[in-house]
Amino acid sequence: MRRLFESICPMNSEPDIAIIGAGAAGVGAARRLAKSGLSVSVFEALPRIGGRAWTLNTPVAAIDLGCGWLHSADRNPWTRIAEEAGIPVDSRPSAWHRQDRDFGFPRAERDAARAAFGRWAERVAEAPPPSDCAIDAVEPGEPWLAYMQALSGYISGDELERISAEDYAAYDEASTENNWRLETGYGALVAATMPASVELHPATPIQSISLEGSRLTVRTERGTIRPRALVITVSTNVLASDAIAMPSSLDPWREAALQLPLGNNEKLYFEITDGHSFDDESHVIGNPRDPKTASYYIRPFGKPVIEVFLGGRGARAVAENPEAAFPRAMEELSALFGSGIHRELRPLAASDWTNTPSIRGGYSHALPGHAAARQALARPFDNRIFFAGEATNRTDFSTAHGAYESGLRAAEEALQALGR
Template sequence: MNSEPDIAIIGAGAAGVGAARRLVASGLSVSVFEALPRIGGRAWTLQTPVAALDLGCGWLHSGDRNPWTRIAEEAGISVDRKPSAWHRQDRDFGFPQAEREAARAAFARWSERVADAPPPSDCAIDAVEPGEPWLAYLQALSGYISGDELERISTKDYAAYDEASTEYNWRVETGYGALVASTMPASVELHVGTPVQSIALDGSRVTLQTAQGAVRPKAVIVAVSTNVLADGFIRMPSPLDPWREAAGKLPLGNNEKLYFEITGGNSFEAESHVLGNPRDPKTGTYYIRPFGKPVIEVFLGGAGARAVATDPDGAFPHAMDELAAIFGSGIRNELRPLAASEWANTPSIRGGYSHALPGQADARLELAKPYDGRVFFAGEATHQTDFSTAHGAYQSGLRAAEEALQALGR
């Protein structure tokens, strides 16, 4: 292990990959430390005998301007540009067209108020009309989009993302996580399964303590989640307390995925979708047979994802009940649990993706600031508009790398 690399990167997720890709072109020595036994962080494609499953990010949001689109195509990886089935309800099961139109109109009214007449409180719940009959639906969408209930979402933060995003959401059949992991430069010194325990400022260098020993780079890029920073998973010196405090204002929401294998029958159409129960904020959203694969992807956010974290054994039965209520009890014989994420219970991650608490949107700027020309911060939470995405994370890694190069005179 190089005990004195020029630059160390903490975290091998999309931000760490972005930073590494920029730094290796400079000729500097780069060491990357990742607590997990794999590359990718919250981008993770699990290879199963049935299909490659994205347990983390799965869609190239704003695909027309997403840098991962270009990276994939340059690597010869096909990008699927077909529209998603998210906004459809297969055969109107459980959510008739008239109800869908009413629910979507409620969301459109809320979105318009957030953009054009945000409440002085900056709290997303205060943009909901009093007595809104589709409040549970709005809370479910807030869980999918931000990982938390409207009471804990900044309207300024939400509006910044919504204004910048485009309508293009694309995919790579081989997996988004696999794409991210495959692009880590081979020339970096990579240490997976090696959490950084502490950061210290030592003379002109930075000292990182790991299970493999101490490393003293000239600069460090910290590309870990806000919950890890805020919770003290990595010990940091008191001059970095403002960054820890900023991270606490940008908590990770709760988002989890489950996958069922379709083992028989013909109840499920390829590339279709259903929302479980539009009147339950804990409901799952079900993407059926993506790319024709024999699986159902269950996406949970907010209260639904927290329920998975506190009672993992109850997650699949609850999802099965929702599907049976839509498709009939016979489907219980056609499905079996296949895989599930555990983001909230993964110590080096501890959640889904970041959102700003009411009144705290500017904490993203604070978290992105460098310290003393030696400590730089990256990660989706440091991006002003593309937070919560793998492309926002990647771009933040490029930005932090440029800052580090400038500080080192390169």
């Protein structure tokens, strides 16, 4: 297991394979390539390993500011990796489908709202709209549309108007609905799993990639390298931008990335400082009639925190006005638990994925009509550049295990191209 943070080390100017990105996909590629006998260098713009997997150690608890649940845990490779490392995996059902004490969302309304979402999901899978636009599978006059938009924000990071029905159905069909957890943190597991044998360069953004002779030329803020092969795992929002200068021959990959934008997802955490208003392992949705509403997971593992999860419109509001995020969440909680909770809570930590230059959002979704862009993005270029990341996974996109598996796939392609 590798340390979470690494000091700057000397740079091999001609590694066999370079990996751009030390998130779950980069870790997956590095773990496969570490067994090959080839020289491997990993470059990460952030000063830490993990990318969108980030466990922050606070004075009161270790909290996941990025991915926090082992989705499809019964087939998720991170489950096996955790168990092999002796890290306990908690397989208790989540509290997502409960509303603590029926506050603001009685059982009859919950049943009606979930039934509406279930009917929509069934139509998406069995009778998808010709437009491939997810909103077109919603029944006219649907009274629970705001609730469905909130769920779309949590699941896909965007509203139904911008979601491919085919893409959503592919994920939903593959999901096993087993969502498990790691008390020590998902991000901590990802970060600790980078193999020690690879050359790691954190806080080293890539400036440009060019094709020169038999080797590639990759320029960084710390120098230039010339690898034989390159695995790119950056997010689609970064790939589609001008953050990394690339030759025009890679424009088709940029165009595919444009059709797979990252949605918006953010987390806030409150510390529970006093009082007895909140029960362990409980959950509420703030306002099911507001598409910007948050999902509140209360005292996970009995820790004195509330995890506030926002998606779509709610997450965009946080990114646009961070100072208003905690007051708005406090307002929603006060409407459910009473104004006295102001004395029991204080802001602890918040993510800012949308405004992080090397990430720029939550996780990918295909725009209507563009589910096939995932396959296009996953294609190698010239048997020298290989693409990985959750967005390249046809069914497990938006997850850390989908990213990990894509890293393994890209590493295998690179090894075959190099005759290994």
